[in-house]
Amino acid sequence: MTTTATAFDQVSKAYGDVRAVDGLSLTLYPGETVALLGPNGAGKSTTLDLLLGLKQPDSGTVRVFGTSPREAIVAGHVGAMLQSGGLMDEVTVGELVRLACDLHPRPYDVSDVLSRAGIAQIADRRVDKLSGGQAQRVRFALATAGDSGLIVLDEPTTGMDVTSRQAFWATMREQADQGRTVLFATHYLEEADAIADRVLVLHRGRLLADGTAAEIKAKAGARRISFDLAADGPIDEAALRELPFLTYLDVAGHTVRIQSSDADATVHALYGLGLYPRNLEVAGLGLEQAFVAITAAEEARRS
Numbered sequence: 001m002t003t004t005a006t007a008f009d010q011v012s013k014a015y016g017d018v019r020a021v022d023g024l025s026l027t028l029y030p031g032e033t034v035a036l037l038g039p040n041g042a043g044k045s046t047t048l049d050l051l052l053g054l055k056q057p058d059s060g061t062v063r064v065f066g067t068s069p070r071e072a073i074v075a076g077h078v079g080a081m082l083q084s085g086g087l088m089d090e091v092t093v094g095e096l097v098r099l100a101c102d103l104h105p106r107p108y109d110v111s112d113v114l115s116r117a118g119i120a121q122i123a124d125r126r127v128d129k130l131s132g133g134q135a136q137r138v139r140f141a142l143a144t145a146g147d148s149g150l151i152v153l154d155e156p157t158t159g160m161d162v163t164s165r166q167a168f169w170a171t172m173r174e175q176a177d178q179g180r181t182v183l184f185a186t187h188y189l190e191e192a193d194a195i196a197d198r199v200l201v202l203h204r205g206r207l208l209a210d211g212t213a214a215e216i217k218a219k220a221g222a223r224r225i226s227f228d229l230a231a232d233g234p235i236d237e238a239a240l241r242e243l244p245f246l247t248y249l250d251v252a253g254h255t256v257r258i259q260s261s262d263a264d265a266t267v268h269a270l271y272g273l274g275l276y277p278r279n280l281e282v283a284g285l286g287l288e289q290a291f292v293a294i295t296a297a298e299e300a301r302r303s
């Protein structure tokens, strides 16, 4: 019995000149909830396609529970929800979910799958008559039709309303608590922050960061500083811009927002300017700002 859900070893995949995945090595373990982040074109979908055996690597190997992706899928070890996955047209939601259960080696009960995905009430509706969010829930049902050790989700909550999202993530959390690995690509960084216990940042096919959301935020290094200045006239932005370690400045009325790579030194210098900041707050970056800082730094390094 392998203790590895997925292992990428030096995997590369190019489309012509574009290196969509570039020497990626990565191991995922049972019970992890893993968010895959990256700007547009970073290689997220290609990574998931390689993991699902929908694309073959140019070099390197991908293993899923110790076997090839295809073998793992045939054995029912992988449930997947893809962005592009078209749904069969002339069937009802219930028929489609029943088919997915019939095809799975270790299926769940059809009515359980329908109710867990919140689509029991629309089981008789034709699949081509669904709203975007309903279709997304049907894809979710298909990905969880049976007992699979790895669940792969590409932008799963796109089009879902807030309630559906919350229900969706509660179900995914249950799956991970039962020892399954949940890997999801997303552009919603607040979801990654709230849900994932491991965050991967992909950039031009390479892994830029791999850790907990807290570790990724710490890696970005910067801090947010905000304060108010009681000034009679306009605030001297030029003087603020000279503060040491400043990476971002925004002045709105008498409120100043700064990002700094050394908050202590920046605040010290602020007092040195003879300014008296009020309501001073220093906080870490959110995951979204950390993500932007990390990917921007990499772009700058490469140019």
Ligand SMILES: Nc1ncnc2c1ncn2[C@@H]1O[C@H](COP(=O)(O)OP(=O)(O)OP(=O)(O)O)[C@@H](O)[C@H]1O
Residues within 6 Å of the ligand: 015, 018, 019, 020, 038, 039, 040, 041, 042, 043, 044, 045, 046, 047
């Ligand atoms: N079939 C293809 N033919 C040519 N180039 C492709 C193909 N599929 C992807 N690419 C390119 O490979 C790179 C990675 O694409 P991929 O779809 O994996 O990124 P992504 O991170 O999922 O992007 P997004 O967030 O926009 O969905 C991009 O530059 C893309 O244009």
